[in-house]
Amino acid sequence: MKKILILSILAAAAVLSACEKVSPAGILMAGTAVEDRVKMSNLFYKEHMDDHTVLMAFGDYTFIVGADSHLATDSGRLDEMMAIGLENEDLFYAHLGDLADTKAEYYSTLDSLLKEAKKRYVPKYYTQINEYEYVSKLNQDEHPRPVTYDEITFPFFPVVGNHDITHNGWALWSNIFYSSFYEIDVIDFLPEGDIAFDHLIFLDSASGTLGKTQIDLINQGVLDGKYADGESMYRYTFVFSHTNIFRPQFFEFASTFTREETFFLLDQFEKWNVSAVFCGHVHTWDERNFNGVHYLTLEAMSERNNPEPGNYLVRMHVGEDELAWTPVKMNYTPKNKKK
Amino acid sequence: MRLNLTILTISLGLLAGTVSRAQVYSGYRHFDGEHRNEVSGFLTGGFNVVTGTFFSEAATYTYHFSPRWSISAGEQVQFLKWVYSADVMGTYRIPIKKKTNIYIDGRFLFNYYGQWKVSEPIINLSALLETSYVDLRWGWSFVSYHKSGIKKEYKSFTDASYAEPLVMTFGLGVNIRERSNPWNLGLYIRNYDLFYYENWNINWGIRFHATLTPLMKLYGEFNVRPAGSLSQLATRYETSLKVGLRYIW
Numbered sequence: 001m002k003k004i005l006i007l008s009i010l011a012a013a014a015v016l017s018a019c020e021k022v023s024p025a026g027i028l029m030a031g032t033a034v035e036d037r038v039k040m041s042n043l044f045y046k047e048h049m050d051d052h053t054v055l056m057a058f059g060d061y062t063f064i065v066g067a068d069s070h071l072a073t074d075s076g077r078l079d080e081m082m083a084i085g086l087e088n089e090d091l092f093y094a095h096l097g098d099l100a101d102t103k104a105e106y107y108s109t110l111d112s113l114l115k116e117a118k119k120r121y122v123p124k125y126y127t128q129i130n131e132y133e134y135v136s137k138l139n140q141d142e143h144p145r146p147v148t149y150d151e152i153t154f155p156f157f158p159v160v161g162n163h164d165i166t167h168n169g170w171a172l173w174s175n176i177f178y179s180s181f182y183e184i185d186v187i188d189f190l191p192e193g194d195i196a197f198d199h200l201i202f203l204d205s206a207s208g209t210l211g212k213t214q215i216d217l218i219n220q221g222v223l224d225g226k227y228a229d230g231e232s233m234y235r236y237t238f239v240f241s242h243t244n245i246f247r248p249q250f251f252e253f254a255s256t257f258t259r260e261e262t263f264f265l266l267d268q269f270e271k272w273n274v275s276a277v278f279c280g281h282v283h284t285w286d287e288r289n290f291n292g293v294h295y296l297t298l299e300a301m302s303e304r305n306n307p308e309p310g311n312y313l314v315r316m317h318v319g320e321d322e323l324a325w326t327p328v329k330m331n332y333t334p335k336n337k338k339k
Numbered sequence: 340m341r342l343n344l345t346i347l348t349i350s351l352g353l354l355a356g357t358v359s360r361a362q363v364y365s366g367y368r369h370f371d372g373e374h375r376n377e378v379s380g381f382l383t384g385g386f387n388v389v390t391g392t393f394f395s396e397a398a399t400y401t402y403h404f405s406p407r408w409s410i411s412a413g414e415q416v417q418f419l420k421w422v423y424s425a426d427v428m429g430t431y432r433i434p435i436k437k438k439t440n441i442y443i444d445g446r447f448l449f450n451y452y453g454q455w456k457v458s459e460p461i462i463n464l465s466a467l468l469e470t471s472y473v474d475l476r477w478g479w480s481f482v483s484y485h486k487s488g489i490k491k492e493y494k495s496f497t498d499a500s501y502a503e504p505l506v507m508t509f510g511l512g513v514n515i516r517e518r519s520n521p522w523n524l525g526l527y528i529r530n531y532d533l534f535y536y537e538n539w540n541i542n543w544g545i546r547f548h549a550t551l552t553p554l555m556k557l558y559g560e561f562n563v564r565p566a567g568s569l570s571q572l573a574t575r576y577e578t579s580l581k582v583g584l585r586y587i588w
Contacts, residue, residue, distance in 0.1 A: 033574065034574055162567070207566060207567050207574035208540065208566035208567030208574060208576075209388055209566030209567065209574050209576050210388075211388060211574065211575075212388045215388065215389055246501065246503075247503060247504055247538060248504070249504050250504035250505040250506070250507075252504070253507075253538065253539045254539060255538065255539040255540050255566070255567055256538050256539070256540075257566070258537060258540050258564070258566055258576055258577075259452075259459075259535050259537065260387060260389045260390060260420070260422075260452070261388075261389050261566070261576075263452050263454075263455040263457045263484075263486075264389050264454075264455060266455070266457075266486060267454075267455040267456075267486075288501075289498060290486075290498070290499065290501055291486050291498060291499040292498065
């Protein structure tokens with residue numbers, strides 16, 4: 001019988017050490033900590049409140065969402081996402097995490113790709129008035145405030161995914177995006193002269209839990225956005241999370257939130273009066289309503305996971321009185337695809 | 340002195356609620372041919388990232404109809420977390436060898452998460468292979484939940500209900516000594532605990548049992564419940580210590 005015991009232990013050890021993504025050390029300690037990421041993110045926002053990003057829209061607008069690009073050596077799909085957003089004049093891009101596969105060179109590629117996308121974005125939306133300064137073409141002020149190239153935010157907003165933080169990936173990710181837990185306001189100048197505020201919430205769920213610090217901050221109401229009388233200041237609220245809430249199929253074994261955290265989030269989304277929650281992680285499409293909140297889980301846009309062209313992106317149409325989403329097809333296929 | 344110890348342990352057991360849930364107790368659990376009744380209960384103390392510190396009590400009663408058939412019913416209250424649970428379970432034992440059995444468990448479990456007004460009925464069907472040193476559970480769970488207290492009138496019942504795709508149940512435990520020894524230590528990994536079934540969030544821990552009297556055993560476990568499964572991303576989510584008593588008559 002002792003042989004069975006020894007064999008079982010050896011088998012378990014073999015299973016635990018055989019896969020790069022399953023680490024015996026991971027049972028005992030986290031390679032990267034959500035607590036640290038959220039504390040850093042919160043600190044960054046406190047120190048850079050003046051930089052708090054506000055997007056301006058003029059009437060109905062759209063934004064585009066993609067997930068799980070797992071950028072490695074081929075940046076085709078991310079390039080295509082940038083081109084699609086620019087061509088359609090989407091207000092911003094949201095990415096649901098697992099941007100790249102945690103090698104320094106992949107994040108260098110990502111950084112270059114975003115810089116190139118910004119080079120195409122700036123001439124489309126800004127007029128250069130001198131060697132250093134630009135003014136927005138959309139700003140209808142008589143004397144719009146000039147901004148430098150560096151002050152222009154390229155509107156690409158990601159959440160952090162589990163593949164972004166393994167092997168010290170957070171150091172690479174945060175070097176580009178700074179913050180994993182943040183919010184953005186959209187000010188929509190409506191045709192009748194009214195103004196509406198929309199709210200974008202980006203959660204750090206890469207570790208499969210928000211962690212105590214993030215939950216405490218949420219419970220403290222840092223993202224509530226309410227007026228003194230308790231009324232929400234927002235017309236629509238959109239939440240972006242890497243880890244998915246709902247599991248699309250029974251054979252999907254990617255870790256989702258634990259029981260209590262799932263119920264906490266479902267309750268919190270209702271309190272925030274969320275219109276739509278966008279999730280990635282599981283690489284499988286899922287759409288459902290739960291308690292008045294619409295949940296979309298996106299397929300992976302990675303060319304390695306989905307080499308064939310397909311509807312991997314979602315475009316959200318934000319109107320004054322209604323919301324709608326449409327699938328967006330990606331046509332790029334890998335250069336080395338076997339036919 | 341021995342009588343005092345027995346009274347003390349019985350009192351603690353009743354306070355705890357009483358006896359051995361199959362998921363926690365690491366000794367043999369089959370009917371010994373003499374004592375048809377079994378009661379077990381334990382106290383738990385722990386910390387959860389979402390709800391903070393919590394304590395719980397749990398109790399289960401089991402009746403052995405025959406060497407093959409048994410039925411049990413249990414309850415648990417998690418204070419400060421405010422989760423209330425109740426379950427019934429029927430078990431059929433298939434003897435394989437003298438010290439090897441397979442148990443087929445059919446279970447209905449109902450949880451109510453008070454903080455978020457969520458009801459969670461669960462049906463689990465699983466098989467447990469129990470040998471002298473190793474136990475292995477595999478099966479499936481049907482998990483659904485419903486959120487009550489809907490504020491907006493236009494939402495229907497189905498709008499706030501969700502049935503998960505089937506959830507696989509698995510667990511592996513090993514003891515350092517043969518299971519019938521008066522005391523034992525072991526390790527385990529599993530994707531469930533007494534009153535929940537997770538998807539790919541995997542618990543692990545250390546378990547023990549010790550014989551106090553011929554009819555009473557002390558048992559327990561130190562349970563680590565990380566978020567993010569077993570990967571390098573496994574992140575602190577919940578840790579707890581269970582200590583319980585099992586009494587048969």
